[in-house]
Ligand code: GN1
């Protein structure tokens with residue numbers, strides 16, 4: 327770790343209610359947005375780990391609202407778990423460690439927002455699904471998460487990123503980026519841009535349902551990537567879901583769609599060999615079974631009818647976002663190589679194609695659950 331970061335973390339470590347000395351800290355490479363560290367402390371004679379995280383202010387314009395949501399959501403889930411006398415509670419929901427002055431976050435001299443979580447031990451996440459049971463566990467975990475939040479009381483949660491899943495807005499933003507073509511990159515992506523134009527019609531479907539009230543607004547996770555599910559290292563059971571910055575009002579369909587996007591292909595989201603990118607029916611089936619095992623009790627008919635569609639829509643939308651960022655100069659998603667966001671977009675569109683070919687069979691399976 328660079329000296330700058332080391333010093334910064336030394337300072338951060340003193341701000342929270344952690345009563346130990348920091349021994350070392352490692353950057354955690356998962357995620358495209360925030361800066362995350364796993365820090366080990368000597369505390370009361372044993373080593374204890376915490377997560378320190380700097381919130382990306384470019385992406386989250388009001389980090390205090392992010393934290394307000396986060397506290398409400400985690401406190402609520404915790405009380406639901408307590409009411410059910412669930413064991414191992416501190417591994418079942420994220421726990422925010424307060425600052426020494428009792429706040430949920432600390433703002434340093436640079437104006438950066440830092441927060442700290444209890445490190446959940448004995449779990450791991452995966453970048454891609456290794457067995458259909460894992461897909462079941464992921465579906466179950468996010469369905470349970472939505473279920474726990476279905477009775478959250480009080481004011482509407484803040485929209486931490488306005489229009490986050492406004493698919494029409496995402497589509498229009500892409501067209502603007504194509505129009506601007508700031509870096510003269512559109513010529514490298516003509517096939518992908520054409521693909522988007524061809525499938526434009528799908529972007530309005532869920533928005534219209536939300537507008538008419540046919541699809542209910544609920545509290546949803548909004549970033550249900552498979553690597554946001556923490557699985558017990560021994561049993562493989564899903565313990566909790568993380569990355570709660572975009573928990574806000576939304577549609578469960580966006581959540582389910584992103585699970586389809588990130589579980590059903592055997593590949594990573596930036597796979598370059600497109601022949602390997604495929605929606606696997608057996609994995610989809612397990613995912614849907616897991617999801618309905620915890621969400622089935624509250625989903626409406628209209629929501630259930632669009633579960634297969636949602637996988638296509640979200641893969642398409644995230645592809646649009648990667649493509650837009652590529653055209654704009656890679657300011658949003660962290661990139662690790664040239665053309666990275668274009669590769670990511672291509673992978674999403676290949677997945678969309680694969681879903682289109684199997685969409686009817688996918689929905690037929692859901693209908694009989
Ligand atoms: C971002 O940082 P990460 O990987 O958890 C993004 C998601 C995208 C995802 C694509 C706040 O999530 O919306 O689906 O990348 N998060 C935000 O991998 O934009």
Ligand code: MG
Nearest residue numbers: 357359549569
């Ligand atoms: Mg995220």
